[in-house]
Amino acid sequence: MSHFFHLDGVLHADSVALPAIAAQFGTPTYVYSKTALLENFASFADACEGRDALVCYAMKANSNLAILDLLAQRGAGFDIVSGGELLRVLAAGGDPRKVIFSGVGKSKAEMRLALTHDILCFNVESIPELHRLNEVAGSMGLTARVSLRVNPNVDAKTHPYIATGLKANKFGVAFDDALEAYRNADDLPHLEPVGIDCHIGSQLLDDAPLLEALDKLIELVDALAAENIVLHHLDMGGGIGIRYGEDGETEPVPVADYLGRVFARVDQWRAEKYAGAPIKVIFEPGRAIVGDTGVLLTRVEYTKPGAEKNFCIVDAAMNDLMRPALYEAWMDVREVAPHDGPAMLYDVVGPVCESGDWLARERALTVKQGDLLAIMQAGAYGLTMSSNYNTRGRAAEVIVDGSELHLVRERENPADLFALESLIK
Structure with missing residues (x-):
């Protein structure tokens, strides 16, 4: 079920009206439902019940410490792609022995950090990385547990920027080279x-x-x-997608069905061969896990009619x-407190000085200056991909x-942004 719904004409997150959140914390603000988060994680955990299985949350989707803490409390492991993400796991109380370290460009410092905390495994993505990790582990008198991320050359049929399992992608060891790479690792x-390991893409x-x-x-x-x-x-790997609400969009495969088919195939194989x-x-x-647990709450600054387009300019x-x-991704936009009257088609855009600064195109909205909008299904790849541009x-x-x-991340102010800079004396 959705935890964002209209009640008495006002969009709510669980039992809280979004205008109350905007009044208390301002806009733009990411709003997440704890209940939705835990229900989504439970869909994976329940499907793994009674099996030797581990759900490692891919924290690049949303790495807020409170979210990591909530998942760690329920037994989640974590898939990380940087030393900084490992430090976040530790700060949130996560178990490093449930951490998988992926990524194509691990530095020596990151390797040392991960080895110091005895993580579960490194997902190694190239032969040079094998040799670097062997050198670093040897210098520490340790042995590194490794898995090779194998690139199976399978078309994930997703956006090219988030497809990762083809020969043309930078990720992993080519399937035809994997046997020799494992021999190398074993030696x-x-x-x-x-x-x-494999991960063929995202939003599948x-x-x-x-x-x-x-x-x-x-x-x-x-x-x-x-x-x-x-x-x-x-x-x-991961990659199972969510429904963003676009007309004609395919419903994603149910988590229990996908995991069930994986376990059935694995059980058959192990019974036949082992x-x-x-x-x-x-x-x-x-x-x-996090995609549909959050919305981006934003306020309309201006409506700007034009000869070819009407613009709804918001503060996000x-x-x-x-x-x-980045992806020309379709995001569902909802009026927090819809008005009566005829709707107009608007491009929903922000104040950044780029023509590419848009959040949605040609949406039928009945809005006026000061209204609130919610960008739905914004729990994944929102704050983690954000920047301080402008x-x-x-x-x-x-x-x-x-x-x-619960305010789990304060809004940044301009002084925060240049606190690490200095003038030339």
């Missing part, structure tokens, strides 16, 4: 190959490409076992929510817990 004295509405990638991983695990390189976990011996299965969902901008400008402070973040409000 290096300070590495321990423990798993295999159909699980057929993911299941195709699973079959290719199984093929590789079998080939490795024949050479006495025995892996202990299989990481399917007398039922289990293998741990790891998932790395991000958007599917591309620096607050980058997805439309010296704009990033938005506040608020979590709604039933009738209670």
Whole structure:
């Protein structure tokens, strides 16, 4: 169920009216539902119940400490892509032994940090990275647990910027090179190959490409076992999408159905080849956990009619929510307190000095100056992708817990933005 709904003509987050949030915290503000977050995580956790499986939240989607803390309390692991994200996990009380470190450009300092905290595994994405990690681990007198992120050359049928599993993408080790890469890893004295990983893209509405990638991983695990390189976990990555509400948009695959098909295929394989011996299965969902848990609350500054277009100028901008400008992503826009009367078609745009600064195009709205709008399904890749372009402070973040409000990130002010700068004396 949605936790954002109109009640008595006003859009609410759970039992709190959005105008009350705007009055208390200002705009633009990201508003999240704690209940929605926990329900989404439970859809993964419940499907894994009774199995050797781990849900590692892909925190690049939304890395607010309060959200990480809520998920850690429920047993979540974390998929990270930087040393900074690891420090966030630790600050939120997350367990480093449930951390998977992905990413193509890990530095020596990041490797040392992760080894110091004994993370679960490094998802290694190139041969040079294997050798660097071996060197760093050796200098610390440690052994690094590794999984190779294998690029299965499977078309995820998603936006090219978020497709990651094709030969043309920068991610992972090519499938045809993976066997030799594992041999290399097995020979290096300070590495321990423990798993295999793939992630073919984001905002996937159909699980057929993911299941195709699973079959290719199984093929590789079998080939490795024949050479006495025995892996202990299989990481399917993330990528399951959400519905953004565009007309004609495909409904995403239900989480329980996707995980059920993965487990059924894994069980069949293990029964046929390994007398039922289990293998741990790891998932790395991000958007599917936080995407529909949040909205971006924004206020109309002006309405500006034009000869070819009408503009609804709001106080949120591309620096607050980058997805439309970056991906031409469709975002649902709702009036917080709709008016009676005829609607007009508007492009919803922000105050940033770029023609690419738009949040939605050609939306039928009945709005006037001072009204509130909510950009829906904004819980993922909102604040984490935001910037300070035009010296704009990033938005506040608020979590709604039933009738209670928690400010979990204060709004930045201009002085915050240049506090680290200095004049030439």
